[in-house]
Amino acid sequence: MRPFRFESAADVEGAVATVAEHPAGAYLAGGTNLVDLMKLEVTEPDLLVDVRTLTSDRVEELPDGGLRIGAAVTNSALAGHPLVRERYPVLSQALLAGASGQLRNLATTGGNLLQRTRCVYFQDVTTPCNKREPGSGCAALEGFHREHAIFGASRSCIATHPSDMAVALAALDAVVHVRGPGGQRRIPLAELHRLPGDVPQDDTVLEHGELITAVDLPPADWAVRSRYRKARDRASFAFALVSVAAALDVQDGVVRDVRLALGGVAHKPWRASLAEDRLRGAAADAENFRAAADAELAEARTLPENEFKVPLARNMILGALLELAGDQR
Numbered sequence: 325m326r327p328f329r330f331e332s333a334a335d336v337e338g339a340v341a342t343v344a345e346h347p348a349g350a351y352l353a354g355g356t357n358l359v360d361l362m363k364l365e366v367t368e369p370d371l372l373v374d375v376r377t378l379t380s381d382r383v384e385e386l387p388d389g390g391l392r393i394g395a396a397v398t399n400s401a402l403a404g405h406p407l408v409r410e411r412y413p414v415l416s417q418a419l420l421a422g423a424s425g426q427l428r429n430l431a432t433t434g435g436n437l438l439q440r441t442r443c444v445y446f447q448d449v450t451t452p453c454n455k456r457e458p459g460s461g462c463a464a465l466e467g468f469h470r471e472h473a474i475f476g477a478s479r480s481c482i483a484t485h486p487s488d489m490a491v492a493l494a495a496l497d498a499v500v501h502v503r504g505p506g507g508q509r510r511i512p513l514a515e516l517h518r519l520p521g522d523v524p525q526d527d528t529v530l531e532h533g534e535l536i537t538a539v540d541l542p543p544a545d546w547a548v549r550s551r552y553r554k555a556r557d558r559a560s561f562a563f564a565l566v567s568v569a570a571a572l573d574v575q576d577g578v579v580r581d582v583r584l585a586l587g588g589v590a591h592k593p594w595r596a597s598l599a600e601d602r603l604r605g606a607a608a609d610a611e612n613f614r615a616a617a618d619a620e621l622a623e624a625r626t627l628p629e630n631e632f633k634v635p636l637a638r639n640m641i642l643g644a645l646l647e648l649a650g651d652q653r
């Protein structure tokens with residue numbers, strides 16, 4: 325590991341100013357992803373600023389009925405929060421499907437959103453990787469890509485975003501609060517992460533030095549009927565091959581509202597808008613659920629080793645919707 329400086333800032337403004345002034349500076353939260361990448365020499369910050377005690381570690385009710393999640397709230401605390409479990413079960417389930425108990429006790433909301441891809445070539449500095457070293461090539465295209473993207477990939481990068489929590493937050497229309505050198509801004513979760521295009525080194529739309537301070541969940545009556553399903557190689561301690569965050573609101577047998585987001589399939593949590601559009605106002609039955617999943621997956625572009633993700637995603641969307649519809653009969 326390379327030498328680096330470690331600082332604790334007095335407040336958010338100080339932390340933002342310090343990191344913004346250092347091109348190779350970074351924020352440290354739980355460290356469960358950043359420190360691993362430093363040990364692998366994938367990333368080599370010369371300065372770390374501890375933000376665990378700077379941002380809120382509380383989940384607060386908002387006047388409109390939504391919730392505000394401080395960036396330092398741990399994945400364990402968020403998953404177990406009574407209001408999250410009651411009003412947004414998909415979020416609690418997504419968090420509990422990720423990592424392990426020990427990791428969730430350390431991992432934070434801000435750090436979870438900004439964790440880097442688990443592409444094996446990204447983590448191996450002896451291989452070409454455009455995300456780690458722009459212009460060097462993408463070893464996954466001709467190599468091991470069973471876990472890689474089927475939506476929105478480019479010739480530059482076919483990596484997926486690994487967060488389970490972010491998939492649930494995308495389905496819930498969450499909004500991210502950010503503080504940067506130029507002030508504050510709010511970013512819809514669905515717009516925080518980006519597709520790789522020609523600049524795969526940028527995972528998100530954040531500028532260097534911007535700090536996530538909180539995430540808002542809007543009020544959502546429909547979210548009480550929500551589920552997270554995750555397919556993975558082992559029953560625990562494994563990233564998603566495909567995951568589905570689903571919410572379904574049925575009245576008199578008709579879909580009044582539906583939210584669907586997929587994980588493990590793209591460089592960002594993939595909101596399945598085509599499927600959602602097809603379902604709103606339609607009868608809540610297996611035929612329509614299947615047609616909606618097919619409409620979304622018609623846009624998939626596969627490679628030889630990840631073709632299996634298409635039928636897997638289709639079955640998972642169908643299963644989640646049938647389960648939610650069954651609960652409302």
Ligand SMILES: Cc1cc2nc3c(=O)[nH]c(=O)nc-3n(C[C@H](O)[C@H](O)[C@H](O)COP(=O)(O)OP(=O)(O)OC[C@H]3O[C@@H](n4cnc5c(N)ncnc54)[C@H](O)[C@@H]3O)c2cc1C
Pocket residue numbers: 350351352353354355356357358359360375379395399421422423424427430431432433434435436437438439440486487488489534535536537561562563564
């Ligand atoms: C063995 C293993 C298995 C795992 N399995 C899963 C899984 O199945 N599903 C899953 O979703 N995750 C999984 N994870 C990943 C884990 O969830 C992340 O490592 C964790 O959420 C990152 O949070 P952190 O607070 O430790 O972030 P850190 O490692 O501290 O930081 C991560 C990144 O975010 C930046 N950062 C941190 N906080 C902020 C902030 N407030 N504003 C701006 N930038 C910030 C850091 O600079 C860094 O770039 C696994 C990890 C391991 C090691």
Ligand code: SF4
Pocket residue numbers: 441443444445446452453454455456461462463464465480481482483524
């Ligand atoms: S898929 Fe992306 S992260 Fe993986 S090797 Fe290619 S460029 Fe790197």
